[in-house]
Amino acid sequence: xxxxxxxxxxxxxxxxxxxxxxxxxxxxxxxxxxxxxxxxxxxxxxxxxxxxxxxxxxxxxxxxxxxxxxxxxxxxxxxxxxxxxxxxxxxxxxxxxxxxxxxxxxxxxxxxxxxxxxxxxxxxxxxxxxxxxxxxxxxxxxxxxxxxxxxxxxxxxxxxxxxxxxxxxxxxxxxxxxxxxxxxxxxxxxxxxxxxxxxxxxxxxxxxxxxxxxxxxxxxxxxxxxxxxxxxxxxxxxxxxxxxxxxxxxx
Numbered sequence: 001x002x003x004x005x006x007x008x009x010x011x012x013x014x015x016x017x018x019x020x021x022x023x024x025x026x027x028x029x030x031x032x033x034x035x036x037x038x039x040x041x042x043x044x045x046x047x048x049x050x051x052x053x054x055x056x057x058x059x060x061x062x063x064x065x066x067x068x069x070x071x072x073x074x075x076x077x078x079x080x081x082x083x084x085x086x087x088x089x090x091x092x093x094x095x096x097x098x099x100x101x102x103x104x105x106x107x108x109x110x111x112x113x114x115x116x117x118x119x120x121x122x123x124x125x126x127x128x129x130x131x132x133x134x135x136x137x138x139x140x141x142x143x144x145x146x147x148x149x150x151x152x153x154x155x156x157x158x159x160x161x162x163x164x165x166x167x168x169x170x171x172x173x174x175x176x177x178x179x180x181x182x183x184x185x186x187x188x189x190x191x192x193x194x195x196x197x198x199x200x201x202x203x204x205x206x207x208x209x210x211x212x213x214x215x216x217x218x219x220x221x222x223x224x225x226x227x228x229x230x231x232x233x234x235x236x237x238x239x240x241x242x243x244x245x246x247x248x249x250x251x
Contacts, residue, residue, distance in 0.1 A: 002050075002051055002053040002058045002135075003049070003050055003051055003053065003135075004134050004135050004136050005130070005131065005132075005133065005134045005135065006049060006050065006055075006092070006130045006131045007049070007131075008088075008089055008131055009045075009049070009088060010088055011038075011086075011088055012041075015038045015041070018034070018035060018038055019035070019038070019086050022034055022035065023086070029085075030072075030076065030085055039070070042070065042091060043068070043070060043093065046070070046091065046092060046093040047061060047068065047093050050092070050093055050130075054068075054093070054094045054095040054098055055071070055092035055093060055094050055098075055130040056094055056095075056098040056102070056128075056130075056162060056166045056168070057094075057095060057097070057098050057145075057166060057168055057171060058135070058141060059095055059145075059171075059175070060199055061093060061094075061095060067096070068093050068094070068095065068096075069093070069094055069095070069096055069099045070091055070092070070093060070094075071091070071092050071093070071094045071098075071099055071102065072084070072085065072090055072091065073090050073091070073092060073107060073129060073130070074090055074107055074108065074118075075103075075104035075105070075106075075107075077104045078104060078106065080111075080112065080114055081112075084118055087118050089118060089120070089131050090118065092130050092131075097166075097167070097174065098166045098167075101165065101166045101167040102165050102166050105165050106126065107125055107126050107127055107129070108124060108125060108126065109123065109124055109125060109126055110124075120132060123154070125158065126157075126158065126161045127158045127159075127161035127162040127165060128158050128159060128161075128162045133155075133158065137150070137151050137155055138150065138151055138155045138156075138158055138159040138162075139159045139162070139163070141202065142202075143202055143203075143204050144172045144175075144202055144203060144204060144207075145168075145171040145172050145174075145175045145202045146171075146172060147159075147163050147168045147169070147171065149163065175200065175202065175203065176203065176207075176211070179196055179199070179200045179203060179208070179211060180211055180214070180215050182195070182196060182199070183196045183211065183212055183215040183216060184215040184216070189216060189218055189219075190246075192216070193212055193216070193219075193227075193230070194234065196208070196211075196212060197230070197231050197234040197235065198234065201235070205228055205231050205232060205235070206224075206228060208231055209224055209227040209228040209231055210224065212227050212231075213227055219249060222248070222249045222250075223248075226245050226248040226249050227245070227249065229241055229244065229245040229248075230242060230245035230246065230249065233245055
């Protein structure tokens with residue numbers, strides 16, 4: 001289950017004291033060794049808060065380091081924005097692909113002066129801010145990871161900006177390749193199939209069944225119907241259907 005809007009949280013007193021101690025209000029050095037424990041706690045907290053889903057594309061995020069990244073919503077590299085480097089509401093966990101595509105693109109409707117506080121009005125942003133806007137009022141994700149801008153004019157504009165910035169229009173093909181590779185290279189056949197069914201809910205039943213058969217040579221003798229029944233069983237929590245399909249596929 002993914003999230004709709006993130007709760008606004010603050011640093012713990014201990015972490016805030018560390019930030020104040022080392023930066024005296026000029027928090028711009030993200031990789032400072034002294035703050036490594038703080039960043040570790042932040043990552044764990046964000047993943048839990050976001051239900052292990054990317055703040056932008058909403059795909060599943062692994063807890064492993066290197067499989068998720070911390071994004072500064074207002075990029076710290078933009079002139080004058082380094083002061084928001086450790087602003088708690090400016091930090092989210094995202095996938096590597098979204099982070100690469102988003103890069104340092106501007107997200108604000110207008111430039112800020114050097115003394116402005118962090119903007120929190122919905123109208124301050126060009127795109128969907130995870131702490132300020134409800135995702136469900138801007139974007140609908142259809143089967144196959146097709147992202148549709150929805151809502152009023154402003155909501156659609158913000159949705160389109162996010163979709164374009166993170167390259168979400170090409171997500172269907174990306175997700176299919178990701179699923180095929182994860183099924184193909186997993187060492188355990190049984191686990192690879194069941195994991196794929198759980199990990200890729202936006203891939204249609206029939207398409208995923210074909211993908212699983214194509215990806216695993218061990219299943220070339222299994223019928224499409226057998227694998228399809230397994231997928232339907234897992235997704236509908238029908239243990240009887242799962243057990244029958246697993247026996248038929250010799251898993």
